[in-house]
Amino acid sequence: MSIIAIYSRKSKYTDKGESIKNQIELCKEYAEKHFNVDKFLIYEDEGYSGGHADRPKFQKMLKDISKKKFDILICYRLDRISRNITNFSNLIELLQKNNIDFVSIREQFDTSTPMGRAMMYITSVFAQLERETIAERIRDNMHQLARTGRWLGGKTPTGFKSQPIYVDDKKIGKKKMYKLSPISKELELVKTLYYKFLELGSLTQLESWTLENNIKTRNGKYFDKxxxxxxxxxxxxxIADELIYEYFQENNSDIASNKEEFDGIHGLMVFNKHNEKRNRVIKNDKSKWIVAVGKHKGTIPSQDWIRVQNLLEKNREKAPKAGKGKIGLITNLLRCKNCGSKMRITVSRRKNSTYYYYKCLLKERSKGSKCNIKNLNGSLADEYVINEIKKISYKESDIYKYLYEMKEKLNKKSNNQDSEKELLEKELLEYKKAINNLTLQLSRNQDSKAAKYIIKQIEEFDNKIVDIKTKLENLDENKEITELEKNNIDIILKLIKDFSNNVDKLDFEEKKKFLNQIIDKIWWDGRKLEINIVGYNQGQ
Known part of the structure:
Protein backbone atom coordinates (compact mmCIF):
# COMPACT_ATOMS: atom_id res chain seq x y z
CA MET A 1 0.00 0.00 0.00
CA SER A 2 1.40 3.41 -1.01
CA ILE A 3 0.80 6.89 0.35
CA ILE A 4 0.35 9.13 -2.72
CA ALA A 5 1.07 12.87 -2.67
CA ILE A 6 -0.60 15.04 -5.32
CA TYR A 7 0.70 18.52 -6.14
CA SER A 8 -1.44 20.98 -8.10
CA ARG A 9 -0.80 24.60 -8.98
CA LYS A 10 -2.52 27.35 -10.88
CA SER A 11 -0.94 30.77 -11.31
CA LYS A 12 -4.23 32.74 -11.35
CA TYR A 13 -7.65 32.46 -9.74
CA THR A 14 -9.49 31.98 -13.04
CA ASP A 15 -11.77 29.40 -14.65
CA LYS A 16 -9.44 29.02 -17.65
CA GLY A 17 -7.08 26.07 -18.08
CA GLU A 18 -6.93 23.02 -15.85
CA SER A 19 -8.45 23.90 -12.52
CA ILE A 20 -6.90 22.74 -9.26
CA LYS A 21 -9.86 20.43 -8.76
CA ASN A 22 -9.52 18.87 -12.23
CA GLN A 23 -5.77 18.37 -11.77
CA ILE A 24 -6.34 16.56 -8.47
CA GLU A 25 -9.09 14.33 -9.87
CA LEU A 26 -6.96 13.32 -12.88
CA CYS A 27 -4.03 12.52 -10.59
CA LYS A 28 -6.26 10.45 -8.31
CA GLU A 29 -7.62 8.49 -11.27
CA TYR A 30 -4.08 7.76 -12.49
CA ALA A 31 -2.95 6.68 -9.01
CA GLU A 32 -5.89 4.34 -8.47
CA LYS A 33 -5.30 2.76 -11.87
CA HIS A 34 -1.53 2.23 -11.49
CA PHE A 35 -0.81 1.93 -7.75
CA ASN A 36 -2.18 0.24 -4.64
CA VAL A 37 -3.30 3.41 -2.82
CA ASP A 38 -3.45 3.63 0.96
CA LYS A 39 -4.27 7.34 1.18
CA PHE A 40 -3.76 10.69 -0.60
CA LEU A 41 -1.92 13.79 0.63
CA ILE A 42 -2.98 16.89 -1.32
CA TYR A 43 -0.83 20.03 -1.80
CA GLU A 44 -2.61 22.90 -3.57
CA ASP A 45 -1.07 26.27 -4.56
CA GLU A 46 -3.45 28.65 -6.33
CA GLY A 47 -2.37 32.09 -7.45
CA TYR A 48 1.38 31.28 -7.54
CA SER A 49 3.80 31.24 -10.48
CA GLY A 50 5.87 28.15 -11.26
CA GLY A 51 8.92 30.33 -11.96
CA HIS A 52 10.01 30.27 -8.32
CA ALA A 53 9.83 27.80 -5.45
CA ASP A 54 8.47 30.24 -2.84
CA ARG A 55 4.99 28.68 -2.71
CA PRO A 56 3.52 27.75 0.71
CA LYS A 57 2.20 24.26 -0.12
CA PHE A 58 5.21 23.48 -2.33
CA GLN A 59 7.54 24.33 0.57
CA LYS A 60 5.45 22.18 2.94
CA MET A 61 5.68 19.33 0.43
CA LEU A 62 9.51 19.66 0.36
CA LYS A 63 9.59 19.36 4.16
CA ASP A 64 7.34 16.29 4.00
CA ILE A 65 9.63 14.72 1.37
CA SER A 66 12.55 15.08 3.79
CA LYS A 67 10.39 13.43 6.48
CA LYS A 68 9.45 10.63 3.98
CA LYS A 69 5.74 11.17 4.60
CA PHE A 70 4.72 9.63 1.26
CA ASP A 71 5.92 7.07 -1.31
CA ILE A 72 4.96 8.60 -4.66
CA LEU A 73 4.50 12.19 -5.86
CA ILE A 74 2.09 12.80 -8.76
CA CYS A 75 1.38 16.00 -10.70
CA TYR A 76 -0.70 16.62 -13.82
CA ARG A 77 2.05 18.37 -15.83
CA LEU A 78 5.75 19.04 -15.18
CA ASP A 79 5.24 22.82 -15.28
CA ARG A 80 2.77 22.49 -12.38
CA ILE A 81 5.79 21.53 -10.24
CA SER A 82 8.19 24.12 -11.68
CA ARG A 83 9.01 26.18 -14.75
CA ASN A 84 12.62 26.48 -13.58
CA ILE A 85 14.98 23.62 -14.55
CA THR A 86 17.24 24.14 -11.51
CA ASN A 87 14.32 24.01 -9.05
CA PHE A 88 12.91 20.96 -10.84
CA SER A 89 16.27 19.15 -10.79
CA ASN A 90 16.70 19.95 -7.08
CA LEU A 91 13.27 18.41 -6.43
CA ILE A 92 14.15 15.27 -8.41
CA GLU A 93 17.42 14.92 -6.44
CA LEU A 94 15.52 15.31 -3.14
CA LEU A 95 12.96 12.69 -4.19
CA GLN A 96 15.71 10.32 -5.28
CA LYS A 97 17.58 10.80 -2.00
CA ASN A 98 14.45 9.84 -0.05
CA ASN A 99 13.46 6.93 -2.35
CA ILE A 100 10.22 8.60 -3.48
CA ASP A 101 8.94 7.99 -7.03
CA PHE A 102 7.68 10.85 -9.22
CA VAL A 103 4.94 10.82 -11.87
CA SER A 104 3.86 13.53 -14.31
CA ILE A 105 0.75 12.35 -16.16
CA ARG A 106 0.85 14.47 -19.34
CA GLU A 107 4.54 13.79 -20.11
CA GLN A 108 4.32 10.14 -18.98
CA PHE A 109 7.27 10.84 -16.69
CA ASP A 110 7.19 7.96 -14.18
CA THR A 111 10.32 7.13 -12.16
CA SER A 112 8.78 3.87 -10.96
CA THR A 113 9.43 2.55 -14.51
CA PRO A 114 12.83 1.95 -16.28
CA MET A 115 12.03 4.58 -18.95
CA GLY A 116 11.07 7.09 -16.26
CA ARG A 117 14.36 6.51 -14.41
CA ALA A 118 16.24 7.05 -17.68
CA MET A 119 14.40 10.35 -18.16
CA MET A 120 15.33 11.35 -14.63
CA TYR A 121 19.00 10.58 -15.38
CA ILE A 122 18.89 12.76 -18.52
CA THR A 123 17.31 15.57 -16.51
CA SER A 124 20.05 15.33 -13.87
CA VAL A 125 22.73 15.45 -16.61
CA PHE A 126 21.27 18.68 -17.98
CA ALA A 127 21.04 20.09 -14.45
CA GLN A 128 24.72 19.28 -13.85
CA LEU A 129 25.63 20.92 -17.18
CA GLU A 130 23.71 24.03 -16.14
CA ARG A 131 25.47 24.10 -12.74
CA GLU A 132 28.88 23.82 -14.43
CA THR A 133 27.97 26.57 -16.90
CA ILE A 134 26.88 28.83 -14.02
CA ALA A 135 30.13 28.04 -12.13
CA GLU A 136 32.13 28.97 -15.24
CA ARG A 137 30.23 32.24 -15.63
CA ILE A 138 30.82 33.05 -11.94
CA ARG A 139 34.56 32.41 -12.35
CA ASP A 140 34.71 34.63 -15.46
CA ASN A 141 32.87 37.32 -13.52
CA MET A 142 35.31 36.95 -10.61
CA HIS A 143 38.18 37.54 -13.05
CA GLN A 144 36.56 40.75 -14.30
CA LEU A 145 35.95 41.96 -10.75
CA ALA A 146 39.44 40.97 -9.62
CA ARG A 147 41.03 43.11 -12.34
CA THR A 148 39.31 46.20 -10.89
CA GLY A 149 41.10 45.68 -7.53
CA ARG A 150 38.05 46.96 -5.69
CA TRP A 151 36.44 45.80 -2.46
CA LEU A 152 33.23 43.86 -3.10
CA GLY A 153 31.68 44.24 0.33
CA GLY A 154 31.28 42.14 3.44
CA LYS A 155 33.22 42.28 6.69
CA THR A 156 36.40 44.30 6.17
CA PRO A 157 39.73 42.84 7.37
CA THR A 158 41.32 44.18 10.57
CA GLY A 159 43.16 47.39 9.63
CA PHE A 160 40.75 48.54 6.93
CA LYS A 161 37.40 50.17 6.34
CA SER A 162 35.37 50.37 3.14
CA GLN A 163 35.60 53.72 1.30
CA PRO A 164 33.54 54.76 -1.77
CA ILE A 165 35.38 55.93 -4.89
CA TYR A 166 34.03 57.17 -8.23
CA VAL A 167 35.38 56.12 -11.62
CA ASP A 168 34.48 57.14 -15.16
CA ASP A 169 32.30 54.71 -17.09
CA LYS A 170 31.62 55.19 -20.84
CA LYS A 171 28.05 53.94 -20.55
CA ILE A 172 26.77 55.49 -17.30
CA GLY A 173 29.26 58.28 -16.56
CA LYS A 174 30.43 58.29 -12.93
CA LYS A 175 30.32 54.84 -11.34
CA LYS A 176 30.47 54.24 -7.58
CA MET A 177 32.88 51.58 -6.36
CA TYR A 178 34.58 50.74 -3.06
CA LYS A 179 38.17 50.28 -1.99
CA LEU A 180 39.86 49.38 1.28
CA SER A 181 40.95 52.41 3.24
CA PRO A 182 43.58 51.99 6.01
CA ILE A 183 42.92 52.37 9.75
CA SER A 184 46.42 53.25 10.97
CA LYS A 185 46.06 52.06 14.58
CA GLU A 186 44.68 48.67 13.55
CA LEU A 187 47.35 48.20 10.86
CA GLU A 188 50.04 48.85 13.45
CA LEU A 189 48.52 46.06 15.53
CA VAL A 190 48.53 43.76 12.46
CA LYS A 191 52.26 44.47 11.94
CA THR A 192 52.91 43.73 15.61
CA LEU A 193 51.03 40.42 15.37
CA TYR A 194 53.02 39.32 12.31
CA TYR A 195 56.42 40.04 13.83
CA LYS A 196 55.44 38.78 17.29
CA PHE A 197 54.41 35.49 15.66
CA LEU A 198 57.80 35.20 13.97
CA GLU A 199 59.46 35.95 17.33
CA LEU A 200 57.36 33.52 19.44
CA GLY A 201 57.05 30.82 16.79
CA SER A 202 53.49 29.56 17.44
CA LEU A 203 49.85 30.61 17.46
CA THR A 204 49.45 29.32 21.03
CA GLN A 205 52.25 31.57 22.28
CA LEU A 206 50.89 34.52 20.28
CA GLU A 207 47.40 33.97 21.74
CA SER A 208 48.82 33.90 25.30
CA TRP A 209 50.78 37.09 24.59
CA THR A 210 47.64 38.97 23.42
CA LEU A 211 45.71 37.82 26.51
CA GLU A 212 48.51 38.74 28.94
CA ASN A 213 48.78 42.20 27.36
CA ASN A 214 45.00 42.72 27.21
CA ILE A 215 45.05 43.16 23.42
CA LYS A 216 41.58 42.82 21.93
CA THR A 217 39.88 42.73 18.53
CA ARG A 218 38.07 45.72 17.06
CA ASN A 219 34.89 44.29 18.64
CA GLY A 220 36.43 44.31 22.11
CA LYS A 221 36.84 40.52 22.31
CA TYR A 222 39.96 38.55 23.17
CA PHE A 223 41.94 37.16 20.27
CA ASP A 224 41.91 33.39 19.88
CA LYS A 225 44.02 31.20 17.61
CA ILE A 239 53.02 44.10 -0.46
CA ALA A 240 52.51 43.10 -4.10
CA ASP A 241 55.98 42.66 -5.66
CA GLU A 242 57.80 40.21 -7.92
CA LEU A 243 58.53 37.78 -5.05
CA ILE A 244 54.87 37.38 -4.07
CA TYR A 245 53.93 37.06 -7.75
CA GLU A 246 56.33 34.10 -8.03
CA TYR A 247 55.00 32.64 -4.75
CA PHE A 248 51.42 32.48 -6.04
CA GLN A 249 52.62 31.32 -9.44
CA GLU A 250 54.41 28.38 -7.75
CA ASN A 251 51.18 27.58 -5.87
CA ASN A 252 49.30 27.48 -9.22
CA SER A 253 47.01 30.34 -8.20
CA ASP A 254 44.99 32.09 -10.89
CA ILE A 255 46.70 35.51 -11.15
CA ALA A 256 44.36 38.07 -12.69
CA SER A 257 46.81 41.01 -12.75
CA ASN A 258 49.86 41.41 -15.02
CA LYS A 259 53.31 40.94 -13.49
CA GLU A 260 54.06 44.65 -14.09
CA GLU A 261 51.18 45.59 -11.77
CA PHE A 262 52.99 43.99 -8.79
CA ASP A 263 54.64 47.35 -8.12
CA GLY A 264 55.97 46.91 -4.55
CA ILE A 265 53.41 49.42 -3.24
CA HIS A 266 49.89 48.02 -3.32
CA GLY A 267 48.37 45.10 -1.45
CA LEU A 268 46.54 42.08 -2.86
CA MET A 269 42.90 41.13 -3.25
CA VAL A 270 42.07 37.41 -3.34
CA PHE A 271 38.82 35.90 -4.60
CA ASN A 272 37.49 32.35 -4.29
CA LYS A 273 39.38 31.72 -1.05
CA HIS A 274 36.49 29.82 0.50
CA ASN A 275 33.79 27.41 -0.53
CA GLU A 276 30.51 26.84 1.32
CA LYS A 277 29.35 23.22 1.49
CA ARG A 278 26.43 22.04 3.62
CA ASN A 279 26.53 25.21 5.74
CA ARG A 280 30.27 24.76 6.40
CA VAL A 281 32.87 27.21 5.11
CA ILE A 282 35.90 25.36 3.75
CA LYS A 283 39.14 27.10 2.77
CA ASN A 284 40.06 26.40 -0.85
CA ASP A 285 43.53 25.31 -1.87
CA LYS A 286 45.70 28.19 -3.15
CA SER A 287 45.47 26.69 -6.65
CA LYS A 288 41.79 27.79 -6.69
CA TRP A 289 42.47 31.35 -5.54
CA ILE A 290 42.08 34.28 -7.93
CA VAL A 291 44.80 36.81 -7.03
CA ALA A 292 44.83 40.46 -8.11
CA VAL A 293 46.58 43.68 -7.12
CA GLY A 294 44.25 45.87 -5.02
CA LYS A 295 43.81 49.64 -4.84
CA HIS A 296 45.00 49.78 -1.21
CA LYS A 297 48.63 49.90 -0.06
CA GLY A 298 50.34 46.76 1.23
CA THR A 299 51.60 46.56 4.84
CA ILE A 300 53.78 43.45 5.30
CA PRO A 301 56.87 42.92 3.08
CA SER A 302 56.45 39.84 0.89
CA GLN A 303 59.46 37.97 2.31
CA ASP A 304 58.04 38.33 5.87
CA TRP A 305 54.51 37.33 4.81
CA ILE A 306 55.91 34.21 3.11
CA ARG A 307 58.01 33.40 6.21
CA VAL A 308 54.81 33.50 8.31
CA GLN A 309 53.02 31.13 5.87
CA ASN A 310 55.94 28.69 5.92
CA LEU A 311 56.10 28.72 9.74
CA LEU A 312 52.34 28.12 10.01
CA GLU A 313 52.61 25.18 7.62
CA LYS A 314 55.60 23.75 9.50
CA ASN A 315 53.72 24.01 12.83
CA ARG A 316 50.65 22.34 11.30
CA GLU A 317 52.73 19.37 10.13
CA LYS A 318 54.41 19.04 13.55
CA ALA A 319 51.15 19.31 15.54
CA PRO A 320 50.31 16.04 17.32
CA LYS A 321 47.30 14.17 15.99
CA ALA A 322 44.37 13.99 18.38
CA GLY A 323 44.51 10.58 20.04
CA LYS A 324 41.87 8.48 21.76
CA GLY A 325 43.11 8.27 25.34
CA LYS A 326 41.31 6.39 28.05
CA ILE A 327 41.10 9.36 30.41
CA GLY A 328 38.85 12.39 30.50
CA LEU A 329 35.37 10.89 30.48
CA ILE A 330 33.59 14.27 30.72
CA THR A 331 35.96 16.39 28.57
CA ASN A 332 33.31 17.27 25.93
CA LEU A 333 30.74 18.26 28.57
CA LEU A 334 32.77 20.19 31.14
CA ARG A 335 32.70 24.02 31.32
CA CYS A 336 34.25 26.60 33.64
CA LYS A 337 31.43 28.36 35.56
CA ASN A 338 33.70 31.35 36.18
CA CYS A 339 34.31 32.32 32.51
CA GLY A 340 32.28 29.86 30.42
CA SER A 341 35.32 28.34 28.71
CA LYS A 342 35.80 24.66 27.95
CA MET A 343 38.12 22.64 30.18
CA ARG A 344 40.80 20.31 28.87
CA ILE A 345 42.80 17.41 30.32
CA THR A 346 46.27 18.03 31.71
CA VAL A 347 48.35 14.98 32.64
CA SER A 348 51.11 14.82 35.27
CA ARG A 349 53.28 11.91 36.32
CA ARG A 350 54.58 11.43 39.85
CA LYS A 351 56.45 8.43 41.33
CA ASN A 352 55.49 5.95 38.63
CA SER A 353 51.84 7.07 38.72
CA THR A 354 49.87 9.12 36.22
CA TYR A 355 47.38 11.76 37.38
CA TYR A 356 45.09 13.89 35.28
CA TYR A 357 43.01 16.94 36.01
CA TYR A 358 40.76 19.34 34.13
CA LYS A 359 42.02 22.87 33.49
CA CYS A 360 40.11 25.93 32.21
CA LEU A 361 41.23 26.81 28.66
CA LEU A 362 41.09 30.57 29.26
CA LYS A 363 43.16 30.11 32.42
CA GLU A 364 45.72 28.18 30.42
CA ARG A 365 45.73 30.55 27.43
CA SER A 366 46.05 33.69 29.59
CA LYS A 367 48.44 32.04 32.07
CA GLY A 368 45.97 32.81 34.85
CA SER A 369 45.52 36.52 34.10
CA LYS A 370 41.89 36.27 32.84
CA CYS A 371 40.63 33.27 34.85
CA ASN A 372 42.23 31.58 37.83
CA ILE A 373 39.69 28.91 38.76
CA LYS A 374 40.97 25.89 40.68
CA ASN A 375 41.85 22.82 38.60
CA LEU A 376 39.56 19.78 38.93
CA ASN A 377 40.80 16.31 39.86
CA GLY A 378 39.96 14.20 36.77
CA SER A 379 39.48 10.71 38.19
CA LEU A 380 37.38 11.98 41.13
CA ALA A 381 35.23 14.13 38.82
CA ASP A 382 34.58 11.25 36.39
CA GLU A 383 33.64 8.91 39.24
CA TYR A 384 31.34 11.53 40.83
CA VAL A 385 29.42 12.09 37.55
CA ILE A 386 28.88 8.34 37.01
CA ASN A 387 27.56 7.90 40.56
CA GLU A 388 25.21 10.88 40.20
CA ILE A 389 23.76 9.48 36.96
CA LYS A 390 23.22 6.12 38.69
CA LYS A 391 21.15 7.89 41.40
CA ILE A 392 18.81 9.41 38.79
CA SER A 393 17.48 5.98 37.79
CA TYR A 394 15.73 5.71 41.17
CA LYS A 395 12.11 6.82 40.97
CA GLU A 396 12.54 8.93 44.11
CA SER A 397 15.12 11.22 42.46
CA ASP A 398 14.06 14.80 41.62
CA ILE A 399 15.05 14.50 37.95
CA TYR A 400 13.16 11.23 37.45
CA LYS A 401 10.04 12.79 39.03
CA TYR A 402 10.44 15.92 36.88
CA LEU A 403 10.77 13.93 33.63
CA TYR A 404 7.80 11.74 34.54
CA GLU A 405 5.66 14.83 35.31
CA MET A 406 6.72 16.37 31.99
CA LYS A 407 5.60 13.24 30.17
CA GLU A 408 2.20 13.33 31.92
CA LYS A 409 1.74 16.99 30.89
CA LEU A 410 2.63 16.12 27.30
CA ASN A 411 0.13 13.23 27.32
CA LYS A 412 -2.57 15.63 28.46
CA LYS A 413 -1.53 18.15 25.79
CA SER A 414 -1.65 15.40 23.14
CA ASN A 415 -5.18 14.39 24.20
CA ASN A 416 -6.31 18.04 24.01
CA GLN A 417 -4.83 18.31 20.52
CA ASP A 418 -6.77 15.17 19.45
CA SER A 419 -10.01 16.63 20.83
CA GLU A 420 -9.41 19.96 19.09
CA LYS A 421 -8.67 18.17 15.82
CA GLU A 422 -11.89 16.17 16.09
CA LEU A 423 -13.94 19.36 16.58
CA LEU A 424 -12.24 21.12 13.66
CA GLU A 425 -12.78 18.15 11.34
CA LYS A 426 -16.45 18.06 12.34
CA GLU A 427 -16.74 21.81 11.67
CA LEU A 428 -14.98 21.36 8.31
CA LEU A 429 -17.44 18.65 7.29
CA GLU A 430 -20.41 20.86 8.20
CA TYR A 431 -19.10 23.76 6.06
CA LYS A 432 -18.50 21.39 3.13
CA LYS A 433 -22.06 20.06 3.43
CA ALA A 434 -23.37 23.64 3.62
CA ILE A 435 -21.49 24.56 0.42
CA ASN A 436 -22.89 21.49 -1.34
CA ASN A 437 -26.43 22.52 -0.33
CA LEU A 438 -25.88 26.12 -1.44
CA THR A 439 -24.36 24.93 -4.75
CA LEU A 440 -27.50 22.84 -5.32
CA GLN A 441 -29.70 25.88 -4.57
CA LEU A 442 -27.60 27.99 -6.94
CA SER A 443 -28.06 25.50 -9.78
CA ARG A 444 -31.83 25.77 -9.31
CA ASN A 445 -31.90 29.58 -8.97
CA GLN A 446 -29.28 30.82 -11.42
CA ASP A 447 -31.49 33.60 -12.76
CA SER A 448 -32.89 34.51 -9.37
CA LYS A 449 -31.92 37.66 -7.43
CA ALA A 450 -30.96 35.34 -4.60
CA ALA A 451 -28.08 33.92 -6.69
CA LYS A 452 -25.61 36.67 -5.74
CA TYR A 453 -26.37 36.17 -2.03
CA ILE A 454 -25.88 32.42 -2.38
CA ILE A 455 -22.52 32.99 -4.14
CA LYS A 456 -21.46 35.40 -1.39
CA GLN A 457 -22.41 32.81 1.26
CA ILE A 458 -20.44 30.11 -0.59
CA GLU A 459 -17.35 32.37 -0.70
CA GLU A 460 -17.64 33.06 3.04
CA PHE A 461 -17.92 29.34 3.82
CA ASP A 462 -15.00 28.61 1.49
CA ASN A 463 -12.85 31.12 3.45
CA LYS A 464 -13.90 29.38 6.66
CA ILE A 465 -12.77 26.04 5.16
CA VAL A 466 -9.37 27.53 4.25
CA ASP A 467 -8.98 28.84 7.83
CA ILE A 468 -9.91 25.47 9.33
CA LYS A 469 -7.48 23.63 7.03
CA THR A 470 -4.70 26.01 8.13
CA LYS A 471 -5.60 25.38 11.79
CA LEU A 472 -5.55 21.62 11.17
CA GLU A 473 -2.12 21.82 9.53
CA ASN A 474 -0.75 23.85 12.45
CA LEU A 475 -2.35 21.40 14.87
CA ASP A 476 -0.73 18.44 13.07
CA GLU A 477 2.68 20.13 13.25
CA ASN A 478 2.25 20.90 16.98
CA LYS A 479 1.07 17.33 17.59
CA GLU A 480 4.22 16.07 15.84
CA ILE A 481 6.38 18.24 18.13
CA THR A 482 4.50 16.99 21.21
CA GLU A 483 5.02 13.35 20.20
CA LEU A 484 8.70 14.05 19.54
CA GLU A 485 9.09 15.59 23.03
CA LYS A 486 7.39 12.55 24.59
CA ASN A 487 9.71 10.24 22.69
CA ASN A 488 12.74 12.25 23.82
CA ILE A 489 11.75 11.85 27.48
CA ASP A 490 11.27 8.09 26.97
CA ILE A 491 14.69 7.88 25.33
CA ILE A 492 16.38 9.84 28.15
CA LEU A 493 14.75 7.68 30.86
CA LYS A 494 15.72 4.50 29.01
CA LEU A 495 19.30 5.72 28.50
CA ILE A 496 19.64 6.56 32.21
CA LYS A 497 18.23 3.18 33.23
CA ASP A 498 20.43 1.28 30.75
CA PHE A 499 23.51 3.24 31.81
CA SER A 500 22.87 2.62 35.51
CA ASN A 501 22.31 -1.11 34.98
CA ASN A 502 25.28 -1.68 32.66
CA VAL A 503 27.86 1.01 33.49
CA ASP A 504 30.29 -1.46 35.09
CA LYS A 505 30.29 -3.60 31.92
CA LEU A 506 30.89 -0.68 29.50
CA ASP A 507 34.30 0.26 28.14
CA PHE A 508 35.61 3.85 28.21
CA GLU A 509 34.25 4.92 24.79
CA GLU A 510 30.82 3.42 25.50
CA LYS A 511 30.58 5.26 28.84
CA LYS A 512 31.61 8.50 27.12
CA LYS A 513 28.99 8.03 24.40
CA PHE A 514 26.22 7.35 26.96
CA LEU A 515 27.13 10.41 29.04
CA ASN A 516 27.13 12.65 25.94
CA GLN A 517 23.58 11.49 25.17
CA ILE A 518 22.24 12.00 28.70
CA ILE A 519 24.07 15.17 29.82
CA ASP A 520 23.80 18.64 28.29
CA LYS A 521 26.66 20.34 30.22
CA ILE A 522 28.65 19.99 33.43
CA TRP A 523 29.77 23.18 35.24
CA TRP A 524 32.74 23.53 37.61
CA ASP A 525 32.72 26.57 39.93
CA GLY A 526 35.95 25.75 41.78
CA ARG A 527 34.17 23.95 44.64
CA LYS A 528 31.45 21.69 43.24
CA LEU A 529 30.14 20.19 39.99
CA GLU A 530 26.72 21.00 38.54
CA ILE A 531 25.27 18.47 36.07
CA ASN A 532 22.64 19.61 33.55
CA ILE A 533 20.63 16.67 32.22
CA VAL A 534 19.18 16.96 28.69
CA GLY A 535 15.59 18.23 29.04
CA TYR A 536 16.15 19.19 32.69
CA ASN A 537 17.90 22.54 33.22
CA GLN A 538 18.26 22.49 36.98
CA GLY A 539 21.61 21.63 38.56
CA GLN A 540 22.15 18.28 40.20
Missing part, protein backbone atom coordinates in the same frame (compact mmCIF):
# COMPACT_ATOMS: atom_id res chain seq x y z
CA UNK A 226 41.43 31.05 14.82
CA UNK A 227 41.13 34.87 14.57
CA UNK A 228 44.91 35.27 14.67
CA UNK A 229 45.33 32.68 11.92
CA UNK A 230 42.84 34.53 9.68
CA UNK A 231 44.93 37.71 10.04
CA UNK A 232 48.27 35.94 9.54
CA UNK A 233 47.13 34.13 6.37
CA UNK A 234 45.29 37.02 4.70
CA UNK A 235 47.09 38.19 1.49
CA UNK A 236 45.38 41.59 1.79
CA UNK A 237 48.30 42.74 4.00
CA UNK A 238 51.20 41.61 1.79
Missing amino acids: SILKVILTNPVYV
